[in-house]
Amino acid sequence: MSIQAKLENGARNTDSTVVELNRIVTQAEELLKTLGEEGGAAAEAVRQRVLRTVNQAKVRLADASTRVRGAATDAARATDTYVHDNPWKAIAYGAAAGAAVALIASMLTDRD
Numbered sequence: 001m002s003i004q005a006k007l008e009n010g011a012r013n014t015d016s017t018v019v020e021l022n023r024i025v026t027q028a029e030e031l032l033k034t035l036g037e038e039g040g041a042a043a044e045a046v047r048q049r050v051l052r053t054v055n056q057a058k059v060r061l062a063d064a065s066t067r068v069r070g071a072a073t074d075a076a077r078a079t080d081t082y083v084h085d086n087p088w089k090a091i092a093y094g095a096a097a098g099a100a101v102a103l104i105a106s107m108l109t110d111r112d
Helices: 004-033 041-086 087-111
Strands: none
Touching: 004 041, 041 087
């Protein structure tokens, strides 16, 4: 699997994880609302459900964070390998990017 595909897959997984976490938080808020004025065993049962839900959200968030960090590390390694294998191409790309930025900057300053 290419680095680009891994990054795109990681972004999709992260998006779905964020949606899932939002669902979990909404569910937790609803559970807290049902707690209301209740006391005793019913209130304790709801509290336990909320705690389980929040813990699930924390675990999923930690997993998503780890996946994103892993994809970024893979991209950094791939870039490092490419630059070491193709130093002149990397220099040319950097020079082209610098020239493009300089051209845009000069066009913007000439406008004023």
